[in-house]
Amino acid sequence: MNPLLRRLRADLFATPADGALSLGLIALITAAAVGLVQWATQRAQWAVIQANSTLFAVGRYPADQQWRLWLLTALLTAATGVTWGLLRCHPRADRDGTLWPRNDLVVLALLAAVAFWLPWVLQLTPALQSRWWLLAALLAATRWLAGRFGSQLSRPVLRLFPLVWPLIYLTGMVLISGGLGLMPVSPSQWGGLLLTLLTSSFAILLCFPLGVLLALGRRSDLPLLRWISVIYIEFIRGAPLITLLFLGQNILGFLLPGGLAPDRIWRAAWVLTFFAAAYLAEAVRSGLASVPNGQIEAARSLGLSYPQTLVRVVLPQALRVALPAMVGQFISLLQDTTLLSLIGLLELLGVARTVMANPAFLGHSAEVYLTLALVFWSCCAALGLGSRALEKRLDPQTLSRSSSQP
Amino acid sequence: MTSSPNNLVIEARGVQKWYPNGYHALRGVDLSVHRGEVVVVMGPSGSGKSTFIRTFNALEGSIRIDDISLGNDLRQIDAIRREVGMVFQQFNLFPHLTVLDNLVLAPTLVRGRSRTEVQAQALSLLDRVGIKEQAQKFPGQLSGGQQQRVAIARALCMEPRILLFDEPTSSLDPEMVREVLDVMRQLAQEDITMVVVTHEVKFAEQVAHRVVLMAEGNVVEEAPPAQFFKNPKHERTRRFLDQIL
Amino acid sequence: MPDPQASLDPLDRPPWWRDRRVVPWLVQGVVALLLLVLIAFLLGNLVHNLTTRDMLLSWRWLGQTAGFDISETLVPFNAEMPYWRGLVAGLANTLRAVITGLVGATLLGTLAGMASYSRNGLLRGLTRTYVETIRNIPLLLQLIFWYFVVFLSLPNGSAALQIPGVVLAKSGLYLAGLGQGMHWSLPQLVNGVWQAPLRLSVEFAALMSGLIIYSGAFIAEVVRGGIASVPKGQWEAATSLGMGWFATLRHVVLPQALRVIVPGLNTQYISLAKNSSLAVAVGFTDLYSVAETTLNQTGRALEVYLLLLGAYLAMDLVISLLMNGLNRFVQIRER
Ligand SMILES: Nc1ncnc2c1ncn2[C@@H]1O[C@H](COP(=O)(O)OP(=O)(O)OP(=O)(O)O)[C@@H](O)[C@H]1O
Numbered sequence: 003m004n005p006l007l008r009r010l011r012a013d014l015f016a017t018p019a020d021g022a023l024s025l026g027l028i029a030l031i032t033a034a035a036v037g038l039v040q041w042a043t044q045r046a047q048w049a050v051i052q053a054n055s056t057l058f059a060v061g062r063y064p065a066d067q068q069w070r071l072w073l074l075t076a077l078l079t080a081a082t083g084v085t086w087g088l089l090r091c092h093p094r095a096d097r098d099g100t101l102w103p104r105n106d107l108v109v110l111a112l113l114a115a116v117a118f119w120l121p122w123v124l125q126l127t128p129a130l131q132s133r134w135w136l137l138a139a140l141l142a143a144t145r146w147l148a149g150r151f152g153s154q155l156s157r158p159v160l161r162l163f164p165l166v167w168p169l170i171y172l173t174g175m176v177l178i179s180g181g182l183g184l185m186p187v188s189p190s191q192w193g194g195l196l197l198t199l200l201t202s203s204f205a206i207l208l209c210f211p212l213g214v215l216l217a218l219g220r221r222s223d224l225p226l227l228r229w230i231s232v233i234y235i236e237f238i239r240g241a242p243l244i245t246l247l248f249l250g251q252n253i254l255g256f257l258l259p260g261g262l263a264p265d266r267i268w269r270a271a272w273v274l275t276f277f278a279a280a281y282l283a284e285a286v287r288s289g290l291a292s293v294p295n296g297q298i299e300a301a302r303s304l305g306l307s308y309p310q311t312l313v314r315v316v317l318p319q320a321l322r323v324a325l326p327a328m329v330g331q332f333i334s335l336l337q338d339t340t341l342l343s344l345i346g347l348l349e350l351l352g353v354a355r356t357v358m359a360n361p362a363f364l365g366h367s368a369e370v371y372l373t374l375a376l377v378f379w380s381c382c383a384a385l386g387l388g389s390r391a392l393e394k395r396l397d398p399q400t401l402s403r404s405s406s407q408p
Numbered sequence: 409m410t411s412s413p414n415n416l417v418i419e420a421r422g423v424q425k426w427y428p429n430g431y432h433a434l435r436g437v438d439l440s441v442h443r444g445e446v447v448v449v450m451g452p453s454g455s456g457k458s459t460f461i462r463t464f465n466a467l468e469g470s471i472r473i474d475d476i477s478l479g480n481d482l483r484q485i486d487a488i489r490r491e492v493g494m495v496f497q498q499f500n501l502f503p504h505l506t507v508l509d510n511l512v513l514a515p516t517l518v519r520g521r522s523r524t525e526v527q528a529q530a531l532s533l534l535d536r537v538g539i540k541e542q543a544q545k546f547p548g549q550l551s552g553g554q555q556q557r558v559a560i561a562r563a564l565c566m567e568p569r570i571l572l573f574d575e576p577t578s579s580l581d582p583e584m585v586r587e588v589l590d591v592m593r594q595l596a597q598e599d600i601t602m603v604v605v606t607h608e609v610k611f612a613e614q615v616a617h618r619v620v621l622m623a624e625g626n627v628v629e630e631a632p633p634a635q636f637f638k639n640p641k642h643e644r645t646r647r648f649l650d651q652i653l
Numbered sequence: 654m655p656d657p658q659a660s661l662d663p664l665d666r667p668p669w670w671r672d673r674r675v676v677p678w679l680v681q682g683v684v685a686l687l688l689l690v691l692i693a694f695l696l697g698n699l700v701h702n703l704t705t706r707d708m709l710l711s712w713r714w715l716g717q718t719a720g721f722d723i724s725e726t727l728v729p730f731n732a733e734m735p736y737w738r739g740l741v742a743g744l745a746n747t748l749r750a751v752i753t754g755l756v757g758a759t760l761l762g763t764l765a766g767m768a769s770y771s772r773n774g775l776l777r778g779l780t781r782t783y784v785e786t787i788r789n790i791p792l793l794l795q796l797i798f799w800y801f802v803v804f805l806s807l808p809n810g811s812a813a814l815q816i817p818g819v820v821l822a823k824s825g826l827y828l829a830g831l832g833q834g835m836h837w838s839l840p841q842l843v844n845g846v847w848q849a850p851l852r853l854s855v856e857f858a859a860l861m862s863g864l865i866i867y868s869g870a871f872i873a874e875v876v877r878g879g880i881a882s883v884p885k886g887q888w889e890a891a892t893s894l895g896m897g898w899f900a901t902l903r904h905v906v907l908p909q910a911l912r913v914i915v916p917g918l919n920t921q922y923i924s925l926a927k928n929s930s931l932a933v934a935v936g937f938t939d940l941y942s943v944a945e946t947t948l949n950q951t952g953r954a955l956e957v958y959l960l961l962l963g964a965y966l967a968m969d970l971v972i973s974l975l976m977n978g979l980n981r982f983v984q985i986r987e988r
């Protein structure tokens with residue numbers, strides 16, 4: 003018998019009861035899929051998304067300043083392409099030497115498809131459409147260049163390259179908020195995907211060092227540091243995020259001298275940061291616990307100082323173990339940004355709710371919310387996939403397996 | 409600084425050690441080690457051998473000598489750690505670094521030497537312990553014996569004045585014990601001061617200048633190997649030798 | 654460079670800033686000082702800001718008339734009652750949501766976790782899809798979807814969705830149950846209005862759908878991890894004794910998996926309790942939304958916040974205590 007058929011039979015029709023169950027499920031899934039496709043192609047009216055695509059993307063960001071965001075996107079695209087290419091040409095024993103491994107081509111094809119399909123679906127103007135294509139081309143070009151010539155870069159250049167990312171982040175902050183000769187755009191005009199990505203990336207970047215410090219504190223030999231960390235972590239983890247956002251909006255103003263309290267958006271971003279740090283600390287702690295004591299002893303006996311031991315020996319091992327849990331926390335942080343809509347900020351979900359308040363779009367909430375769900379799902383799933391890939395790349399054990407097999 | 413005429417490197421007198429749980433692990437240990445000497449420490453499990461040689465490396469605290477607390481100066485502790493190398497039973501190689509980087513890490517960070525210079529030295533050390541080909545591999549890809557030899561090379565790369573071994577062959581398969589002992593023998597001939605905790609009697613007989621027996625947190629007997637194994641003075645040593653020989 | 658002998662010098666007395674007996678206390682002292690300064694600064698500002706507004710901690714407002722209504726309550730409440738009664742009613746609603754959610758999510762999660770070990774490949778794939786879909790979509794979005802897209806678009810009256818014993822209408826969820834005179838009675842349409850022994854508001858139904866399906870996905874992962882922690886040999890041993898798939902799971906594997914599952918459940922239960930505060934987004938009046946209304950009316954931010962935080966911390970504590978008890982029970986039985 004055909005192996006595929008045999009596999010199907012073992013999986014679906016092992017016993018009569020199993021067979022009945024399988025048939026029932028197949029019927030159910032088919033019905034659901036057909037219903038969904040029919041709805042999406044016939045009854046749904048996607049005009050609500052098309053008409054508001056700018057609002058969803060950037061909120062009320064002034065139209066004549068949006069070129070700054072395009073510039074930032076181009077910078078990010080180029081940096082992504084170069085990083086991607088450099089990762090590929092960095093020598094690793096488990097890597098095949100081709101310039102374009104198959105999965106890279108697949109990913110690029112997918113991205114290109116999105117770059118073509120999305121502007122078409124959103125019925126963007128030709129000017130905007132061409133920008134999307136340019137971005138896709140930029141990604142492919144930088145990826146190719148870095149993959150082709152990256153191996154010729156000298157070691158110091160390669161080591162300094164990651165600094166490009168914080169630089170772009172700072173540049174991005176200036177581009178978004180203005181200053182340094184650019185017209186200022188007040189945070190109340192930021193919105194949509196821009197605000198979602200801004201707050202979540204801000205919180206992810208800052209909660210990381212904070213979480214590591216808290217985790218170290220919790221495992222410290224010094225009782226005071228331990229207790230401070232424990233109290234902070236447990237306090238934050240005991241309270242719902244919405245009550246903390248509430249604290250940030252209503253009470254933070256009382257805790258700081260007049261005028262020192264930041265803008266509402268930044269307050270929320272800081273609350274997200276402090277919130278995520280407590281959860282991240284727990285993830286890092288499990289990683290720290292997995293590093294044997296002998297590692298610290300060996301490092302100390304070689305003369306490394308405590309900070310050197312931590313940075314060069316303990317953390318690289320601990321963070322690798324903690325990586326899946328940490329990315330899990332980042333994923334929930336990204337999802338938690340939706341709570342900003344409950345305190346009146348117009349991130350993606352907030353924009354969606356204001357759009358739904360417009361009577362012109364009455365009865366089309368399903369289109370909007372399903373689209374948002376798809377956006378969040380893709381972002382989170384991509385983060386999860388990326389973390390799994392990174393985990394594999396960082397694990398010397400997979401390396402040993404792949405090279406010890408003849 | 410007490411620089412004695414006969415090149416005393418380690419001088420421990422009346423070393424005491426309490427663990428945080430109150431256990432009195434070392435109860436006044438005396439030991440002197442001279443430059444270039446190889447001292448083998450033996451003793452039953454739990455007698456405090458590991459605790460004792462770790463005090464040299466300031467991994468354990470609260471050493472007292474003649475009723476005066478010592479080893480509390482953080483700067484001197486760091487200095488000692490730079491000058492004393494240690495090889496552990498469990499190897500304790502850094503799994504996230506290649507073999508070469510394991511060797512290069514400390515000299516560049518602690519002594520501030522240039523990477524290229526240390527790399528050359530590391531490669532020659534790896535050559536000396538017979539695993540130059542494995543320099544680019546990760547520790548997880550090596551056998552136990554190879555890992556322990558890397559650990560020895562790593563300790564040597566810091567150019568220590570004293571090398572401490574805590575049961576370096578105890579977690580190795582029998583056929584790998586020899587390759588590690590061979591390396592240690594070779595080191596002993598090169599005039600490196602070594603304190604070795606081990607139960608390898610043959611190694612002690614051939615290489616050691618002195619053998620020390622520890623029991624219940626004390627040094628019971630201290631003698632050249634010939635005398636220690638053939639003609640021990642103390643009843644406790646005799647009983648111990650009966651068990652391991 | 655100091656010689657190693659130096660440290661064995663009996664006269665060695667390091668200066669205090671290099672003494673390893675002193676430095677740890679020094680570090681802690683500095684940290685404590687910084688912390689105290691920070692706390693004093695924040696508290697000082699708080700007291701200053703509140704006294705200038707004449708809003709320093711006071712609880713008298715709790716007795717004032719609330720003036721707002723709560724549409725569905727377990728404990729009686731109306732607009733003439735004082736604030737504290739409103740907060741109690743909100744707490745009761747939160748507890749109702751949390752307890753219903755816990756039961757529902759545990760059932761769904763356990764079933765899905767078990768199904769992910771099914772022999773049937775389709776069922777396994779379906780549970781994976783369920784878990785991977787639900788976990789990657791924000792809960793708030795799911796809740797809003799259930800409320801605005803699903804429940805608010807249900808038809809009313811005779812057009813309502815009817816499953817034997819259950820009626821789904823825009824005006825609420827009607828369930829069969831023991832009605833007046835302890836008779837079993839089904840939902841009935843009386844003058845175009847549904848009547849039944851049990852009615853759930855659509856707000857509550859939306860909250861429960863969202864919470865149960867979301868937490869169920871996480872609990873399914875916990876259960877799956879627990880089952881994975883039981884050695885394969887146990888399955889083989891039970892199968893070789895002639896036990897079926899379900900009997901093996903029920904009598905051999907799950908009891909052993911509980912050791913791993915219970916601590917994981919604790920985390921999930923606590924996050925469900927905290928997530929119930931998102932009820933405010935679907936118009937179900939729980940503790941948080943009563944607190945928000947109270948704050949808007951009285952301006953008593955600090956007091957309201959302290960009450961809110963105290964209530965949630967207490968809820969977490971109770972869940973943890975119960976689960977720790979269960980954990981001890983499970984671990985002892987294991988031996
Ligand atoms: N961190 C610790 N806390 C409390 N007691 C300890 C600690 N480490 C060791 N001990 C105790 O101190 C005693 C000496 O331990 P040590 O490890 O020095 O023995 P050993 O001679 O090396 O034994 P072995 O041959 O088994 O390695 C033992 O009784 C041990 O239980």
Ligand SMILES: [Mg+2]
Nearest residue numbers: 457458459575
């Ligand atoms: Mg020992």
